[in-house]
Amino acid sequence: MPPSSDTPPVIVWFRQELRIVDHPALTEAAKTGAPVIPLFIFNDKTAGSWTPGAASRWWLEGSLSALDADLRSRGSRLILRRGNTQQLLGCVASQTGAAGIYFTRHYEPHQAAEELTVAAMCEHQGLICRRFGGGVLFEPDAIRTKTGGPFRVFTPFYKACLATKGLKDPLPAPDKITPPPSWPDSETLKDWCLRPTAPDWAKGLRDHWQQGTNEASTHLEFFLGDALAAYLEDRDRPDRVGTSALSPYLHFGEISPRQVWHRTNLWADSHVAAGQGRIAYLRELVWRDFSYHLLHHFPHITEAPFNPAFEDFPWRDDAQAFRAWQIGMTGYPIVDAGMRQLWQTGWMHNRVRMIVASFLTKHLFIHWQDGARWFWDTLVDADLANNSASWQWVAGCGADAAPYFRIFNPILQGRKFDPSGDYVRKWVPEIADVPDRAIHAPWESGIQVDGYPRPIVDHRIARQRALGAYKDFRAKGER
DNA sequence: TGAAATGTTGGGGCG
């Protein structure tokens, strides 16, 4: 259908799918032939207490800037507005005479609620409202147990996903994105002050990350060529580059899980050695889907334990210990290395995330929510579904959770996954001169380094305390 | 996607 000059435009409401490739809403909008108005609304009220954290806001600015550049390379651009989502969508629609709003659905509780108000507004204003599949491989409603319920255990969920046919190939970017005759008002990224100025704490982030879909693809290609074949073992090695580090790009939709799935399979099909690595890597993508599945069906998991037995669990308040954990001064090198990597780069290796989370919840016996909040503010890949599900998993109160008696020994974990201490030395430079054999527990060899603390808790004692407390708690529940 | 405690086995030192 050839558009005439007065064809009403279509608004593509961008949310966390900040790309033009494999974007069903954009593709469909472009396909109508009508002018397209790409619109991003920054509404820091939408998500309640889970409004984007500092590291996330820093990342967002780069993503929006890159998306705008991608759109401009096709004769379009990104319109930026800040404020009430539903009002602004309605406002831009009436100003431009738009026929409808196309968008990608989301599964975070507040985002899903916002979609409903937008749909109601569209109905009221006579706008077409089209919602497309979200940034997951398998839509949470499409994967169900035999009795029609949601899954609560990963492995059967995983099998059900693999048994699902019809995972589509990613969509190419639209050839043509027709601009409207005139553009509506746009704010500028600068106005939004998403990045810090005084003090400018973001140097570490700048040194480690660049946003945008091109950068996401570069990461993926590097990972496939360099690390996928060894992924099964190397993914647990923070001292090596064994993971794809795609998490922030996936969170902001600078690459879609479908693109990653598709490209990984294509690559692995032509590289025999990739067999084991491919399975293990794709499985991690399904873990991501599992988190979204859980958040969609159990939206309370952001605030309360998935397992209600943990409602009254006697977590301990200890501001001093919590502070030591945050700044990486617990005296356990692998824990401190992880926490400092997080603070400096906005990211932490997954194995180390498990270690530091286990340490907070079991050694320090501090509430998983306190940890989740800290991660939320400091991670560039902060993601409500992954963050909530994963913290609960470690704490033992989540779906398919690690049993309460599974307590990581930070010394053994360090020796096993950072055997020569390269990772620890990189992030805890003050102990760089400690020999390999003592690097994960210097005090055991009588080594005391100025400025680096002795362990704030003794592993054996902390372990016994956690086991005892869990046991008492369970006994109390049975009474 | 643990770790520690406990149990079992088998080789070697030694009287």
Added chain:
DNA sequence: ACGCCCCAACATTTC
């Protein structure tokens, strides 16, 4: 040569 003990090394159980 033999029995005994010690203790890795590995397996199983328990938290």
